[in-house]
Amino acid sequence: MAELGLITILLALSLALYSLLASVIGQLRNLPTLVQSARNATYLVALALIISSFSLVAAFLSNDFHIRYVFEHSNLAMPRIYTWVAIYAGNEGSLLFIATVFGILAAAAVAFSPSRFRPSLPYSNAVLMLILVFFLSVLATLANPFITLDFTPADGRGINPLLVHPGMFAHPPMLMTGLVMVSIPFAFAVGALLSKQVADQWVDVARVWGIIAWATLGTGLLLGSWWAYTILGWGGYWAWDPVENAGLMPWLGLTAFIHSIMVQKRQGMFRMWNLALINLTFGLSLFGMFINRGGPVPSVHSFAASSLGWVFLTFMIVGTIAPFALFFIRYNLIKSARPLESSLSREAAFLVNNLLLLGVAFVTLWGVVYPLVSEVFSGFTVTVGEPFYNQVNGHLFLGLIFLMGVGPLLPWRRAAGGAFKRTLLYPAIAALATLVILTLIGIRNPYALAALSLFALVTVGILQEWMRGTMVRHRRGEAYPIAFLKLIASNRPRYGGYVVHLAVIVLGVGIVGSSFYGTQRDVLLQPGETVTIEGYDLTYRDSRTVQQPDRRESFYTLDVSRNGQPLTTLEAERTFYPEFNISATRAGIRSTPIEDLYVVPSEDREGDPSIGFRIFVNPLVWWMWLAGPIMILGTTIALWPTRTPLVPTNSPLVPAKAGTHSRPNHQSSFPRRRESSPSRPKQSSP
Amino acid sequence: MHPQPFRLNRLLLFAAVLLLFAASLSACAENRPPTLEERAQSVDKRLICPYCPAETIDQAQVPQAREMRAFVREKLAEGWTEQQILDYFSAPERYGPRVLAEPPKSGFTLTIWLLPPATFLLAGILLFFILRSMKKPPPPQSPPPTPSNEDDMADYLNRVDAEITSRTGSPPPPSPHPQTRHSGESRNPSSQPRYTPCDSERSQESPSLSSPLRERIKVRVKTSPPQANSRHNQTRHSRTPSRHSRTPSRHSRESGNPLPPTNHPNHPKDPPPAQAKING
Numbered sequence: 005m006a007e008l009g010l011i012t013i014l015l016a017l018s019l020a021l022y023s024l025l026a027s028v029i030g031q032l033r034n035l036p037t038l039v040q041s042a043r044n045a046t047y048l049v050a051l052a053l054i055i056s057s058f059s060l061v062a063a064f065l066s067n068d069f070h071i072r073y074v075f076e077h078s079n080l081a082m083p084r085i086y087t088w089v090a091i092y093a094g095n096e097g098s099l100l101f102i103a104t105v106f107g108i109l110a111a112a113a114v115a116f117s118p119s120r121f122r123p124s125l126p127y128s129n130a131v132l133m134l135i136l137v138f139f140l141s142v143l144a145t146l147a148n149p150f151i152t153l154d155f156t157p158a159d160g161r162g163i164n165p166l167l168v169h170p171g172m173f174a175h176p177p178m179l180m181t182g183l184v185m186v187s188i189p190f191a192f193a194v195g196a197l198l199s200k201q202v203a204d205q206w207v208d209v210a211r212v213w214g215i216i217a218w219a220t221l222g223t224g225l226l227l228g229s230w231w232a233y234t235i236l237g238w239g240g241y242w243a244w245d246p247v248e249n250a251g252l253m254p255w256l257g258l259t260a261f262i263h264s265i266m267v268q269k270r271q272g273m274f275r276m277w278n279l280a281l282i283n284l285t286f287g288l289s290l291f292g293m294f295i296n297r298g299g300p301v302p303s304v305h306s307f308a309a310s311s312l313g314w315v316f317l318t319f320m321i322v323g324t325i326a327p328f329a330l331f332f333i334r335y336n337l338i339k340s341a342r343p344l345e346s347s348l349s350r351e352a353a354f355l356v357n358n359l360l361l362l363g364v365a366f367v368t369l370w371g372v373v374y375p376l377v378s379e380v381f382s383g384f385t386v387t388v389g390e391p392f393y394n395q396v397n398g399h400l401f402l403g404l405i406f407l408m409g410v411g412p413l414l415p416w417r418r419a420a421g422g423a424f425k426r427t428l429l430y431p432a433i434a435a436l437a438t439l440v441i442l443t444l445i446g447i448r449n450p451y452a453l454a455a456l457s458l459f460a461l462v463t464v465g466i467l468q469e470w471m472r473g474t475m476v477r478h479r480r481g482e483a484y485p486i487a488f489l490k491l492i493a494s495n496r497p498r499y500g501g502y503v504v505h506l507a508v509i510v511l512g513v514g515i516v517g518s519s520f521y522g523t524q525r526d527v528l529l530q531p532g533e534t535v536t537i538e539g540y541d542l543t544y545r546d547s548r549t550v551q552q553p554d555r556r557e558s559f560y561t562l563d564v565s566r567n568g569q570p571l572t573t574l575e576a577e578r579t580f581y582p583e584f585n586i587s588a589t590r591a592g593i594r595s596t597p598i599e600d601l602y603v604v605p606s607e608d609r610e611g612d613p614s615i616g617f618r619i620f621v622n623p624l625v626w627w628m629w630l631a632g633p634i635m636i637l638g639t640t641i642a643l644w645p646t647r648t649p650l651v652p653t654n655s656p657l658v659p660a661k662a663g664t665h666s667r668p669n670h671q672s673s674f675p676r677r678r679e680s681s682p683s684r685p686k687q688s689s690p
Numbered sequence: 691m692h693p694q695p696f697r698l699n700r701l702l703l704f705a706a707v708l709l710l711f712a713a714s715l716s717a718c719a720e721n722r723p724p725t726l727e728e729r730a731q732s733v734d735k736r737l738i739c740p741y742c743p744a745e746t747i748d749q750a751q752v753p754q755a756r757e758m759r760a761f762v763r764e765k766l767a768e769g770w771t772e773q774q775i776l777d778y779f780s781a782p783e784r785y786g787p788r789v790l791a792e793p794p795k796s797g798f799t800l801t802i803w804l805l806p807p808a809t810f811l812l813a814g815i816l817l818f819f820i821l822r823s824m825k826k827p828p829p830p831q832s833p834p835p836t837p838s839n840e841d842d843m844a845d846y847l848n849r850v851d852a853e854i855t856s857r858t859g860s861p862p863p864p865s866p867h868p869q870t871r872h873s874g875e876s877r878n879p880s881s882q883p884r885y886t887p888c889d890s891e892r893s894q895e896s897p898s899l900s901s902p903l904r905e906r907i908k909v910r911v912k913t914s915p916p917q918a919n920s921r922h923n924q925t926r927h928s929r930t931p932s933r934h935s936r937t938p939s940r941h942s943r944e945s946g947n948p949l950p951p952t953n954h955p956n957h958p959k960d961p962p963p964a965q966a967k968i969n970g
Contacts, residue, residue, distance in 0.1 A: 238749035245744050347821055359817055367806045374793070374802050382798040387738045389746065389791025396806050524731060526759075587751065606751060 005063040006071050006150040012056035013100075013150075016107065017140040019049045024133035027126035031199075039126050043114055046129055049136065050111040053104040060091055060100060060149060070156040073097055073149045079162035081553040089172045090163050095297065095312065096149035098180065103139040105177075106184045110136060113188045117209055124206065128195030135187050138319055146312060162554055165581045165588045171231035175224055179251050182221025183289045186254050188213040189261070190286040193279050194327055197334045202275065204268060210282065211265050212643060218258040219639040225251055226511075226632045237589035237604040239524060239620035241628070244393040246372050250292035253365045257285030260361040266497070267351050271416060274351075276338045279331055281358070287324035288365065294320045295372065346418030353411035360404045367396045394519075402454055405512065408505055409435075409461035412469065427468075434464035452520045459509045466502045492641065500642025504635055511631035517599075517624025526606065530614045538621040540601055541565045545573075547615065556580045560605050560615060564594060576617070578605045599623040730763045733772050736792055737762075740785045 023045035030038030060073070064087040069075040077093045092098040110132040117125055143149070189210035196206035228248065229241035242248065261281045267274045294316040344351055371388040378386045413427045438460035442453055470488065477487035492499040527535045529544040536542075545561040557579045564571045574592030581588070591604040600622045607616025724732075734748035739755045747755040747762075758779075765775050779789050793799035 236749070237751060238745075240749070243744070243749065344821060352821060355817065355821070359813055363806075363810055363813070366809065370802065370805060378793075378799065378802075384786060385788040386793045386799055387744070387788050387791060388793060388802065389736075389738060389744075391736060391792035392802065396803075525727070589751070607756065 005059045005066070005068055006152050009056045009059040009063070009150040010144075010148065012052045012059065013140060013143050013148075016049045016052035016056065016103075017137065017144055019045045019052060020133045020136045020140060023049065024130050024137060027129045027133070031126040042126065042129060046114050046133065047111045049133075050104075050107040053100075053107040057091070057100060057104045060097065061087060064090055067160070069158070069160050070152050071149075072151050072153050075153060075157055075160045077160070077163055079160040079554060082160075082163050083168075086163055086168060086172075089167050089176075092176055092180070093163055093167055096143070096147045098176070099139060099143055099147050100149050101177065102180050102184055103136065103143060105181050106132075106136055106139065106187070109181075109185055109188060110191075113191070113209075113213065117192075124192070124195040124199035124201045126195075127198040128191040131191040131194045131198075132187065135191075135323075142312065142315060146315065162581075162583055165555065165579065165584055165586050166235065168588070169231055169235050171227050171234070175227035175231050178220050178224030178227060180224075182217050182224050183251065183254060183292050185213065185217035185220060186258065186286055186289040188217070190282050190327070193282045194330065197279065197327075197330050200334065200337060202279070202334060202337045204272060204275070207265055207268050207278070211262060211269065214258055214262050214265065214282075215639060215643055218255065218262055219636060221251065221255045221258065222635060223632060225255060226629075226635075230629060233625070234591055234593065235588060237591055237606070237618070239522070239591075239602055239604070239618070239622060241518075241625070244368075244371070244390050246295055249368045249372050250295040253368055254285055254289040254292055256361050256365040256368075257281065257288050260358040261285055263354050263361075264358050267354050271351060273344065274355075276335070277358075279338065280328075283324070283327040283331060284362075286327065287320070288369075290316070290320040290323045291369070348414065348419045348421075348424065350411060350414045350416050353407055353414050357404065357407045357411060360400050360407065364397050364400045364404075367400070368393065371396075398451060402451070402458065405455065405458040405462060405508075408508065409458060409465050412502065412505070413465050428465075430468055431461045431465040435461040449520050452516050455512060455516045459512055462505060462509055466505060469502065470499075496644055497642045500638045500640070500644075503638030503641055505638075507631045507634035507638055510627050510634060514624045514626070514628030514631070517627070518622040521623045523621045525619050526616065527619060528607070528614050528616050533614075535619070537619050538599075539566055540571075540621070542574075542603065542617075542619065544615065544617070554581065554583060556582075558605070558608065560592075560617075562592065562603055562617075564601060574601070574603050576603050576605050578608065595626050597624075597626045600625045726763065726766055729772060730759070730766055733762045733766070733775055734759055736776060736790065737779055738789050738791050740789055746791055 023042045025042075026038050026045065027042035030036070030040075030042060063071050063074050064078055065084070067074070067078070067080060069078075073094060073096050077090045077097065078087070082090065090097070092101040110129075113132065114125065114129050117128075192206045192210045192213070196202050225248070228251070232243070233239075233241040261278065264274050264281060265278050268278050294313065297312045297316045346352065371392055374388050375386055378384065409431060410428070413431070414424065435457040439453060439457040442456055447453055447456075470491065473491040473494075474484060474488045477491055478484055482490065523538055525535075525537050529535060531544055531546055534541055534543040541564070543563045543565075545563055547558055547560045550557045550559070557577065560576045560578070562574045562576070564574055572594050574594060576592035577590035579588050579590075580586075589604050589606075591602050593603075594601040600620070602620040602622055604618050604620075605615055606618045609616075731748065735746050737747045737758065739745050739747045739750035739752065739758070741754045742750045742752055745755075747758045762775055765778075766772075770778075776790060779785055780787050787794065787799070793802050795803050
């Protein structure tokens with residue numbers, strides 16, 4: 005297995021190099037067959053990497069402890085299903101995973117790109133392969149997962165216990181996938197720059213991949229929060245940890261990108277800005293990988309830490325500077341189709357939205373690197389923790405939510421004052437009503453008040469848009485449900501975007517509720533003893549301990565009642581791993597839409613029957629996890645392929661030759677510019 | 691519909707009054723002093739556990755963090771202030787400033803607090819100027835057309851042809867005489883929209899016209915009173931005829947030029963006159 009894995013890695017490396025060179029040379033020398041062979045090589049790279057990954061999986065399944073990576077991250081007692089976590093539990097394996105995912109994505113990006121992209125596709129392919137060559141050379145030399153030991157141990161060390169959690173099947177792979185997927189819109193942008201096709205051709209494809217990457221990264225982050233909430237046992241879900249931040253920053257960049265790219269798609273503006281933005285986002289994702297690998301700052305995520313910091317640092321610096329250099333070389337070609345007409349327009353709102361999103365990303369970046377800055381310039385180490393991020397980013401998030409309410413109500417180009425005020429009337433009334441009601445029921449925190457009022461503004465604004473559209477269709481004779489569905493189908497990117505906005509509001513409600521109105525108590529309970537917190541009576545019933553080969557599991561049972569009515573029985577768990585000297589806790593949680601009751605064992609004294617518990621009452625956290633499915637739903641609506649092209653494409657003047665390599669189905673899956681021309685052949689006809 | 695904006699203004703006034711009311715309410719609200727446990731928890735959240743990476747003593751589960759938590763409660767009960775406890779732990783002889791989750795807003799670490807607002811201010815000013823420069827109409831002296839614009843031209847012509855084809859179902863007629871074509875259309879403006887870009891939103895008004903064009907339109911409007919009453923609807927539709935049929939001197943001056951000034955690089959989407967096809 006080790007040999008097969010290593011050989012396929014080397015094979016993939018040489019194929020990627022070939023694909024890189026062949027596509028560039030083929031394009032420069034105008035040799036279509038060479039370009040085609042480069043594309044085929046890209047597909048083969050993905051295949052080779054899949055084989056390599058599966059040989060690692062096979063090594064895990066057969067307990068081949070002769071391979072060092074398997075020895076370090078697995079043992080005989082590990083549940084077999086966690087093989088799928090163990091393959092990316094360490095540095096080498098996660099790199100192989102990243103390379104494999106990236107190989108598959110690159111092949112998909114090349115295969116599914118419409119034939120319109122033929123002039124720039126070889127360059128995009130070359131960029132993708134260049135990135136992959138980097139990963140593969142690191143895998144082949146510095147971080148080979150298939151290195152064997154001199155002997156074959158009887159048992160392995162076992163997987164890191166913190167990773168034994170259902171969330172681990174999805175959270176790390178989604179984050180890694182999301183991080184590398186940023187490279188695909190980036191590759192299309194660089195391809196556009198290299199081939200001088202810098203107008204709007206790259207936008208459609210970049211938008212689709214950008215949104216997929218955005219959703220993947222967002223889901224990964226949310227699952228990470230869920231994992232932290234249920235297993236780290238501190239009652240929270242987001243700590244502004246450097247590695248969390250490393251995933252958040254590219255996500256913010258992508259959020260800015262998928263907003264501002266709509267302006268280019270619809271209005272032909274911000275062309276320069278979009279290219280710069282995707283370059284920046286790619287730089288942020290490289291920074292994320294660097295923080296993950298190099299670990300110059302302490303983090304709770306030290307699973308994949310390695311000595312590869314300098315390699316990734318170099319990669320990050322080159323990968324950020326080179327595209328910007330290219331951008332400035334091509335600067336003269338990039339011009340917007342139209343000037344901005346009014347500051348009170350959707351374009352301007354998008355621009356401010358980008359400013360705020362990048363502001364949050366910048367503050368986060370600054371917080372992450374500040375310990376290094378301080379060490380270099382003042383000589384002492386400082387820590388930048390939650391209070392800094394909450395204080396500085398909190399204000400920016402409020403501004404973003406305000407824009408989320410107002411922006412979609414603004415028309416493109418320029419808003420007529422009176423009409424805009426009328427549109428804003430009901431959302432503003434809703435916001436004010438929320439403010440008054442919340443003040444009257446005793447909420448005093450200015451941030452909570454501001455956030456919740458703005459949430460009302462956004463929600464009513466969206467509902468108003470939906471209702472108006474539905475009414476208009478209804479008056480033309482459609483029943484309400486059908487009118488609503490057809491409304492959404494009529495402009496999927498827009499109405500899908502609204503659904504995502506609603507998901508953000510739902511997420512925000514959870515964050516506001518739990519961060520401003522949570523309660524926390526540390527108690528020491530004898531068996532049979534009862535404690536009352538926020539109206540809940542918790543009685544510690546008993547504990548039982550199960551000795552497993554590699555760990556000791558203790559379960560603590562608590563009966564919960566309220567006003568004498570028994571509600572439920574919670575079971576909190578604490579597992580001790582002598583091999584790692586780590587205790588992992590699993591909270592007992594009673595989750596309702598109103599609030600979570602969260603119990604985690606915090607202290608277990610030898611020879612003392614009393615147990616320390618930490619009890620939280622976290623309002624509204626339930627809504628945070630609901631936001632994930634809503635966000636995915638909205639993204640799906642926004643990306644759902646358009647069956648019928650929005651504009652007639654069967655123009656006889658499109659050269660018939662352009663269709664030889666086209667795949668009509670795929671082509672229509674990238675919605676064309678709505679208001680654009682019936683046909684936009686790239687090559688000028690006579 | 692006129693009273694509506696005023697209603698909103700009144701509403702805003704009402705909102706301001708309500709806000710003041712709410713503010714005074716919250717000021718008068720009972721200020722329950724935080725309990726000792728609440729104060730202790732706020733201190734816990736501001737201290738980083740020195741023995742575990744990037745976790746506060748509130749989050750960390752190691753015994754040392756537990757001891758520190760007990761210490762915090764003990765000292766608060768003794769009457770220490772929260773700041774005294776933070777100072778105690780962050781003293782250089784103990785753990786130093788790295789145990790503070792929030793870098794102090796004094797000394798060198800003031801920079802971490804000052805840079806973001808400063809950058810933001812700068813970015814805001816920059817954005818203001820960018821917005822202003824983006825709003826500015828392009829300079830009247832448009833650079834000479836370059837051959838690279840020919841792609842836009844051909845692209846546009848293709849679109850026009852495709853539109854014609856899709857309407858008539860037959861290929862475009864082989865280059866009719868420009869004068870007849872245009873004069874016919876200037877008499878019948880309703881047939882003109884095919885020469886506007888297909889972007890429907892773009893054709894509402896014409897503020898994006900480059901200024902030389904505007905000048906020309908003004909000239910034309912003055913000389914042709916019958917159309918002056920509906921200038922906004924007409925300018926866009928009739929500009930092509932205006933250039934060629936009504937100002938022949940200009941036409942002759944530009945006839946050798948495949949790209950009239952309308953096709954300013956900032957406006958590649960603006961429709962070049964259809965006549966250019968015949969000229970080129």
